[in-house]
Amino acid sequence: MSAPSRYVIKVFLYGIEPVIWRRFSIPVGATFAGLHTAIQQGMGWKDEQLHEFRHGKGKRLMSVIGPDHEEVPKGDSFEDEEKFTLKEFVGRRRLPLRLLYRYDFHADWVHEIAIEETSDAGKGDRPILLGGERACPPEDTGGPEGYMAALQGDLEWLDDDYDPAKFDPKKVTFGKPVR
Numbered sequence: 001m002s003a004p005s006r007y008v009i010k011v012f013l014y015g016i017e018p019v020i021w022r023r024f025s026i027p028v029g030a031t032f033a034g035l036h037t038a039i040q041q042g043m044g045w046k047d048e049q050l051h052e053f054r055h056g057k058g059k060r061l062m063s064v065i066g067p068d069h070e071e072v073p074k075g076d077s078f079e080d081e082e083k084f085t086l087k088e089f090v091g092r093r094r095l096p097l098r099l100l101y102r103y104d105f106h107a108d109w110v111h112e113i114a115i116e117e118t119s120d121a122g123k124g125d126r127p128i129l130l131g132g133e134r135a136c137p138p139e140d141t142g143g144p145e146g147y148m149a150a151l152q153g154d155l156e157w158l159d160d161d162y163d164p165a166k167f168d169p170k171k172v173t174f175g176k177p178v179r
Contacts, residue, residue: 004118004119004120005027005028005119005120005123006025006026006027006028006119006120006121006122006128007025007026007028007086007095007115007116007118007119008023008115008116008117008118008119009023009024009026009038009113009114009115009116010022010023010113010114011023011039011043011101011111011112011113012111012112013043013110013136013137013144014111014112014144015110015143015144015145016134016137016144016147017148018133018134019133020043020133020134020135020137021132021134022043022129022131022132023116023129023130023131023132024038024042024128024130025119025121025127025128025130026038026086026127026128026178027124027178028085028086028087028090028118029085029086029087030085030086030179031081031082031083031084031086031178031179032053032065032066032079032081032084032085032086033067033081033082033179034178035053035081035086035113035178036051036053036081036101037176037178038127038174039101039103039111039113040103041127041172041173041174041175042127042129042132042172042174043111043136044135044136044171044172045103045109045136045139048104048139049103049105049106049107049139050069050071050103050104051067051102051103051104052064052066052067052072052073052101052102053065053066053081053099053100053101053102053113054075054099054100054102055098055099055100061099062076062077063075063077063079064077064078065078065079065080065081065084065089066078066080066081067080067081067082068082071105090115095116096114096115096116097114097115098112098113098114098115099112099113100112100113101113104139104143106143107140107143108143108144109137109143109144124177125178126174126176126177127174127178128174129172129174131169132167132169132172133167134166134167135162135167137164138162151164
């Protein structure tokens with residue numbers, strides 16, 4: 001029996017109702033830098049801000065995986081996302097595994113990531129979109145609180161063309177291979 005070639009990942013955004021989520025598969029050998037790129041492309045972010053992944057036991061998520069940048073806190077332990085792979089992170093642990101992905105430290109967009117299962121469906125070195133719902137919030141909208149306030153009409157920053165309920169999977173392109 002051969003080893004599985006992909007992980008199925010589900011990402012959803014905290015603090016937003018109704019929930020905004022994406023599900024995709026990604027090669028098991030992808031680095032966390034590749035996972036970051038897949039999340040950015042799948043959600044519809046523009047990759048203009050710093051980010052980090054956090055994991056740990058219980059509510060203390062003090063272990064960090066991220067770019068080796070001075071503004072990214074190192075936590076109790078730190079792994080460079082360019083070198084650390086999903087396969088190394090999962091190791092022998094049982095799935096599903098959960099961790100957090102934080103994007104834009106000022107707006108504090110927090111995503112929960114679930115590495116749900118392994119899969120052999122799909123080939124190649126690019127993520128494959130499996131599903132999703134709702135449009136990603138535009139960049140620089142004040143985080144979950146500002147976004148929800150705009151949806152409720154308390155703030156008027158939303159573009160008239162923006163439809164929060166509309167998610168078009170055809171517009172998701174995983175432009176480059178993940179490594």
